[in-house]
Amino acid sequence: MTLLGKLTWQAIPLGEPLPLYSGLAVAIMIAAVLVWVVRRGHLPYLWREWITSVDHKRIGVMYCILAGVMLLRGFIDAIMMRTQQAVALNAPGFLPPSHFDQVFSAHGTIMIFFVAMPFVIGLMNVIVPLQLGVRDVAFPTLNSVSFWLTAAGALLVNLSLVIGAFDRTGWLPYPPLSELRYSPGVGVDYYCWAIQISGIGTLMTGINFVTTILKLRAPGMHYTRMPMFCWTALAANLLIVAAFPVLTATLGMLLLDRYVGFHFFTDTAGGNSMLFMNLIWAWGHPEVYILILPCFGVFSEVVSTFSSKPLFGYRSMIYATMAICIISFMVWLHHFFTMGAGAEVNSFFGIASMIIAIPTGVKIFNWLFTMYGGTVRLATPMLWSIGFMVSFVIGGMTGVMLAVPPADFQLHNSLFLVAHFHNVIITGVLFGAFAGYTYWFPKAFGFVLDERLGKWAFWLWLIGFWVAWGPGYVVGLEGMTRRLDHYSVAEWRPWLLVAEGGVAIILAAIIAQIAQIVVSVRTREQRRDLTGDPWDGRNLEWATASPPPSFNFAALPNVADQEPYWDMKARAREIGHLVRPEPDYQPIMMPRNSPTGFVSAFFATVTGFALIWHIWWLVLLGLAGAYATFVVFAWRDHDEVLIPAEEVARLDRANRAARTTRLQERIAEREAQRESDQ
Amino acid sequence: VSAPTSALRTGRDPYHLGHAPSTGAPEYTGHGAGGPAPKRIVVGYGFWIFILSDVILFSCFFAAYTVLIHARNGGPGPELFELRNTAEETACLLLSSFACGLASLAVGRRSLLWTEVALAVTGLLGLTFIGLEAHEFYGLVSRGDGPTHSAFLTAFFSLVGCHGVHVTAGLLWLGTMMAQFPAKGFKESIRHRYLCFSLFWHALDIIWIGIFTVVYLIGKITP
Numbered sequence: 072m073t074l075l076g077k078l079t080w081q082a083i084p085l086g087e088p089l090p091l092y093s094g095l096a097v098a099i100m101i102a103a104v105l106v107w108v109v110r111r112g113h114l115p116y117l118w119r120e121w122i123t124s125v126d127h128k129r130i131g132v133m134y135c136i137l138a139g140v141m142l143l144r145g146f147i148d149a150i151m152m153r154t155q156q157a158v159a160l161n162a163p164g165f166l167p168p169s170h171f172d173q174v175f176s177a178h179g180t181i182m183i184f185f186v187a188m189p190f191v192i193g194l195m196n197v198i199v200p201l202q203l204g205v206r207d208v209a210f211p212t213l214n215s216v217s218f219w220l221t222a223a224g225a226l227l228v229n230l231s232l233v234i235g236a237f238d239r240t241g242w243l244p245y246p247p248l249s250e251l252r253y254s255p256g257v258g259v260d261y262y263c264w265a266i267q268i269s270g271i272g273t274l275m276t277g278i279n280f281v282t283t284i285l286k287l288r289a290p291g292m293h294y295t296r297m298p299m300f301c302w303t304a305l306a307a308n309l310l311i312v313a314a315f316p317v318l319t320a321t322l323g324m325l326l327l328d329r330y331v332g333f334h335f336f337t338d339t340a341g342g343n344s345m346l347f348m349n350l351i352w353a354w355g356h357p358e359v360y361i362l363i364l365p366c367f368g369v370f371s372e373v374v375s376t377f378s379s380k381p382l383f384g385y386r387s388m389i390y391a392t393m394a395i396c397i398i399s400f401m402v403w404l405h406h407f408f409t410m411g412a413g414a415e416v417n418s419f420f421g422i423a424s425m426i427i428a429i430p431t432g433v434k435i436f437n438w439l440f441t442m443y444g445g446t447v448r449l450a451t452p453m454l455w456s457i458g459f460m461v462s463f464v465i466g467g468m469t470g471v472m473l474a475v476p477p478a479d480f481q482l483h484n485s486l487f488l489v490a491h492f493h494n495v496i497i498t499g500v501l502f503g504a505f506a507g508y509t510y511w512f513p514k515a516f517g518f519v520l521d522e523r524l525g526k527w528a529f530w531l532w533l534i535g536f537w538v539a540w541g542p543g544y545v546v547g548l549e550g551m552t553r554r555l556d557h558y559s560v561a562e563w564r565p566w567l568l569v570a571e572g573g574v575a576i577i578l579a580a581i582i583a584q585i586a587q588i589v590v591s592v593r594t595r596e597q598r599r600d601l602t603g604d605p606w607d608g609r610n611l612e613w614a615t616a617s618p619p620p621s622f623n624f625a626a627l628p629n630v631a632d633q634e635p636y637w638d639m640k641a642r643a644r645e646i647g648h649l650v651r652p653e654p655d656y657q658p659i660m661m662p663r664n665s666p667t668g669f670v671s672a673f674f675a676t677v678t679g680f681a682l683i684w685h686i687w688w689l690v691l692l693g694l695a696g697a698y699a700t701f702v703v704f705a706w707r708d709h710d711e712v713l714i715p716a717e718e719v720a721r722l723d724r725a726n727r728a729a730r731t732t733r734l735q736e737r738i739a740e741r742e743a744q745r746e747s748d749q
Numbered sequence: 750v751s752a753p754t755s756a757l758r759t760g761r762d763p764y765h766l767g768h769a770p771s772t773g774a775p776e777y778t779g780h781g782a783g784g785p786a787p788k789r790i791v792v793g794y795g796f797w798i799f800i801l802s803d804v805i806l807f808s809c810f811f812a813a814y815t816v817l818i819h820a821r822n823g824g825p826g827p828e829l830f831e832l833r834n835t836a837e838e839t840a841c842l843l844l845s846s847f848a849c850g851l852a853s854l855a856v857g858r859r860s861l862l863w864t865e866v867a868l869a870v871t872g873l874l875g876l877t878f879i880g881l882e883a884h885e886f887y888g889l890v891s892r893g894d895g896p897t898h899s900a901f902l903t904a905f906f907s908l909v910g911c912h913g914v915h916v917t918a919g920l921l922w923l924g925t926m927m928a929q930f931p932a933k934g935f936k937e938s939i940r941h942r943y944l945c946f947s948l949f950w951h952a953l954d955i956i957w958i959g960i961f962t963v964v965y966l967i968g969k970i971t972p
Contacts, residue, residue, distance in 0.1 A: 278799050285794070317806075319806060324809075327903070333896055335900065337900075340899050340903075341900030342817075350809055702925060705925065
């Protein structure tokens with residue numbers, strides 16, 4: 072045993088130049104950004120206002136940035152896979168099998184854990200406390216720890232590009248392939264420790280948001296007055312609390328097998344690999360709903376706002392959400408009907424899986440009826456929502472097809488399946504995240520994104536998705552199995568070339584999105600959202616300034632019904648001034664910034680890295696550091712800062728003035744309208 | 750007026766989740782109309798949710814154990830376990846919980862001496878439990894019945910060991926709390942933290958009752 076465990080110079084993959092150079096390029100880019108930040112003197116600002124921030128809005132923004140950056144990384148993997156399959160008919164292509172396997176494993180891992188998860192959690196962070204009308208989440212410092220642990224996991228996954236290699240067993244490390252005997256390298260360990268660390272962060276997010284939504288709401292906000300996004304966030308976080316411990320336990324068992332020779336899943340000495348399949352999917356299927364439910368919430372908000380109507384069937388939407396939340400725990404076996412559990416068991420899980428389509432259908436009809444008879448404005452968030460509804464229905468129907476056990480025996484592990492889950496995850500989760508991102512961007516940053524480029528991005532994404540994954544359904548039915556680094560069936564080739572074209576269109580879409588950010592930031596002065604309500608919104612997040620002050624609301628709003636802000640606006644128009652008189656401004660206590668999250672994530676990264684490479688002294692050091700961090704945090708006396716009443720008054724008065732101006736304009740518009748009607 | 754009575758009188762705490770504060774300020778349970786719940790409720794509630802998630806973590810190990818109980822690879826089965834050692838462990842853990850309850854009373858009375866004494870007893874009993882468990886594990890491993898021998902033993906060591914790791918982490922937390930009470934006094938935040946610790950400690954008892962039943966008692970009647 073050496074001082075550095077298994078780590079030697081051999082770990083640098085000089086033989087595989089592609090990951091090495093791309094990793095180095097990323098490292099140089101990060102270093103360049105860091106140098107720029109330090110040289111420009113931005114570091115103190117970043118440290119004070121972002122890295123140590125416990126403000127839920129800042130943390131949410133950082134989650135979304137992490138998701139965006141990792142989306143680029145995962146998308147590069149996608150380009151490589153599509154290109155490989157476009158050229159690998161009776162040919163080796165440009166990726167050796169060991170590298171191709173890493174690419175598809177990294178793609179899935181990154182897209183689920185470090186794109187979709189941070190994106191929906193980021194949106195929840197920014198918006199849920201605002202919609203609930205409160206000042207922060209239940210545990211602000213824990214929230215920061217959650218974020219930084221997620222970032223630590225992402226860092227470990229990317230570290231595997233240059234030091235060692237990543238997992239080659241797919242996005243879920245199925246044993247016995249993932250056991251030490253068949254995967255002796257560090258790839259599976261990179262996967263497991265990255266997911267364990269970020270998983271703990273996600274679990275803490277779940278606890279934080281369940282507590283926030285159930286225990287911290289503005290006065291008068293009964294359960295049946297909560298905005299739909301809060302309901303879906305509640306459902307998703309309940310699922311996190313119930314499902315993520317299962318992931319932690321399952322990967323823990325796999326790690327015990329790998330590190331100390333246990334026999335959970337080895338298929339030797341009595342170990343049973345199907346135990347892994349059952350456990351991992353007992354997490355994995357609820358995970359799908361953890362991702363999609365908050366997006367359903369986003370669509371509910373967007374469709375209602377841009378149809379200028381209350382959400383149709385609000386209560387049925389709650390029932391549908393909670394039904395999905397519960398049934399999602401009763402379908403896990405449909406991921407391995409071919410295990411051979413027997414006709415009765417497969418029938419039960421097949422029917423349970425089909426039943427989920429019912430509450431989902433309820434939701435689709437509710438959105439359609441919300442639009443029906445409304446004044447529909449086709450702004451970018453609404454386009455994403457309509458694109459979702461059209462595409463997701465198809466993805467949902469192919470899902471019901473896969474839920475039929477005999478059909479699944481044919482389609483299992485085919486590209487049909489892969490097309491199905493890309494259909495629901497891209498046009499469901501990702502479109503939902505993009506809808507939420509364009510819808511709430513002005514709330515977070517105080518200016519509206521460029522609509523023209525946003526619409527370009529939407530159409531390119533929608534067309535690109537169908538060109539890329541429509542062929543997947545076809546070749547899947549033609550018998551193409553997933554994860555092929557080369558193949559010999561000439562009939563598949565044209566479809567795979569079409570899919571490659573689809574990836575090019577999606578690339579154009581992503582370039583349009585980056586251009587949208589650049590253009591919007593440059594012209595931000597013309598796009599300022601002064602009132603805090605750029606879309607004529609209906610819920611409380613629009614009742615405060617954009618971006619909101621750190622305390623969100625100068626005085627907690629009183630909620631009297633289901634769309635509190637919409638009613639406030641309607642009454643203000645009637646009486647000719649803002650509904651609430653200027654409050655008697657009081658100083659506000661807010662939680663103080665803390666480096667706990669950043670420092671504990673640093674130690675988590677060190678511990679994870681040391682565990683991957685068996686550097687035991689560093690493991691102990693990392694754990695001791697993490698414990699010390701928590702003790703230091705627990706020892707501090709001043710955990711709150713006081714925002715003086717004058718400061719609260721200054722910020723709130725400015726926003727009230729802007730809102731009053733806007734109100735007068737609206738009243739004048741209405742008068743003019745009335746006169747012209749007469 | 751004692752706190753629970755005043756809560757009953759105002760009728761604002763129908764579920765007795767929180768005591769009305771002595772200032773007379775309204776306190777709500779977060780069930781709807783009342784606005785944000787007070788800090789004590791939020792902290793305790795959040796920790797309850799954590800405990801639920803921890804129970805789910807254990808349930809996976811329970812599930813693995815019951816699935817793998819007959820996968821013995823030619824090795825021994827549950828006849829291996831000694832009920833005497835288990836009874837001693839159980840007694841230690843339950844008495845430790847009792848002492849933890851006494852510490853809660855002492856915290857309620859703001860008695861530093863009795864808090865520290867009760868916490869010390871809690872910790873010593875917990876430490877004895879860990880010692881007994883280590884003794885059991887050491888005996889099994891030295892007889893060649895270690896966790897790498899069969900899937901059944903893997904599952905047994907993992908389930909019981911996972912509980913042991915939790916108790917060890919609890920002891921670390923307990924030590925930190927014993928340092929915090931004298932250093933920080935009975936501040937609100939410290940009392941909230943103690944509330945969470947005692948919830949954690951009692952929850953580990955509940956898990957142990959599950960292990961005691963599923964592993965040791967049922968083990969005695971499992972062929």
